[in-house]
Amino acid sequence: MSGERASAGDRTTAPTGERAAPPPNPPEEPAVCGHCGDRFADDRLLALHRGRAHREALTDAEIEAYREARTEERDDVRLFRVKALGLLLLIYFGFIYVYAFVL
Ligand SMILES: [Zn+2]
Numbered sequence: 001m002s003g004e005r006a007s008a009g010d011r012t013t014a015p016t017g018e019r020a021a022p023p024p025n026p027p028e029e030p031a032v033c034g035h036c037g038d039r040f041a042d043d044r045l046l047a048l049h050r051g052r053a054h055r056e057a058l059t060d061a062e063i064e065a066y067r068e069a070r071t072e073e074r075d076d077v078r079l080f081r082v083k084a085l086g087l088l089l090l091i092y093f094g095f096i097y098v099y100a101f102v103l
Helices: 002-013 043-053 060-102
Strands: none
Touching (some): 043 060
8 A cells, every 4th residue: 555655655755856657658759868868758749848947958959949939838838728718717707607607
């Protein structure tokens, strides 16, 4: 039982964003960082890692890849925020609607 708790807790308490458990569907060939040997599920995550962890040692192409990946990441986060706000408003006005007609 303590083993289950430990494995469940590893994921949430792993320091520096390291993954304690492998992803459920690992890729055939992971993208490997040439600087430290870390493996990533795709090239975008690798580009983000290189930009964050090895900023000083990057080539121009790697810097460009990092900028592209960072822009995509920002767009994804922005889209997520808009969707989350939309869902929140839907729930909010849904409750107002229910409250108005039930009471
Ligand atoms: Zn690295």
